Amino acid sequence: MRALFSYLDENDGICSVLLGTNGDTAFVHRLKGVIEESCLGYLRPREKETQLQRYMVAFAVQGCFGNIDLWLQNGKPETVDEMADITWQAVRAVRAAAAP
Numbered sequence: 001m002r003a004l005f006s007y008l009d010e011n012d013g014i015c016s017v018l019l020g021t022n023g024d025t026a027f028v029h030r031l032k033g034v035i036e037e038s039c040l041g042y043l044r045p046r047e048k049e050t051q052l053q054r055y056m057v058a059f060a061v062q063g064c065f066g067n068i069d070l071w072l073q074n075g076k077p078e079t080v081d082e083m084a085d086i087t088w089q090a091v092r093a094v095r096a097a098a099a100p
Contacts, residue, residue: 001084001087001088001091002080002081002084004034004035004068004084005068005071005080005083005084005087006080008068008071008072009076009080012072012076015072016072016073019031019068019069019072028065031065031068032061032062032065035061035064035065036057036061043056043057043060043091043094043095043098052098053098056094056095056097056098057098059094060090060091060094060095063087063090063091063094064087064090064091067083067086067087067090071083
């Protein structure tokens with residue numbers, strides 16, 4: 001998660017444009033895929049995935065994306081480390097809710 005926020009921090013100008021109202025939907029889709037596979041993949045069990053877990057993963061991805069969008073829109077008042085910690089705290093709460 002820190003690597004993702006570091007990348008966004010270093011490239012905030014272009015990322016803000018790509019994520020903005022007239023942004024690039026392919027970039028948004030790709031970013032959500034990176035979040036899901038790289039950062040939230042551990043929410044998915046290795047064997048059988050329940051419908052509840054699929055919904056929880058979708059919810060977590062949207063939440064992470066929302067954090068990124070808000071952080072960039074607000075001019076990045078929190079540090080990369082703070083945002084990674086805030087986001088992981090939310091992901092851990094979703095993981096706990098998705099546990100069987």
